Amino acid sequence: MAETYNGYCVKCREKRDFTGHVEETNSRRMAKGTCPVCGTKMTRILGKASS
Incomplete structure (x- = not known):
């Protein structure tokens, strides 16, 4: 399920909205996607997942 984050x-040096998916590693949630302008991979740490 893709959502907007x-x-x-880092390449454009600007904050941008990107569509991506959420992955969970070591009880940390992270949104991963690509920049809509340059195509570079972007990540956003969302915080710990509630257990």
């Missing part, structure tokens, strides 16, 4: 693109 706001993250920082």
Whole structure:
């Protein structure tokens, strides 16, 4: 399920909205997607998952 998140693109050096999916690793949730302008991978740490 793809959702929209706001993250920082290192290549563009700007905050942008990107569509991505949520992955969970070591009880941490992270949204992963690509920048709509340059295509670089973007991530956003969402916080710990509730157990």
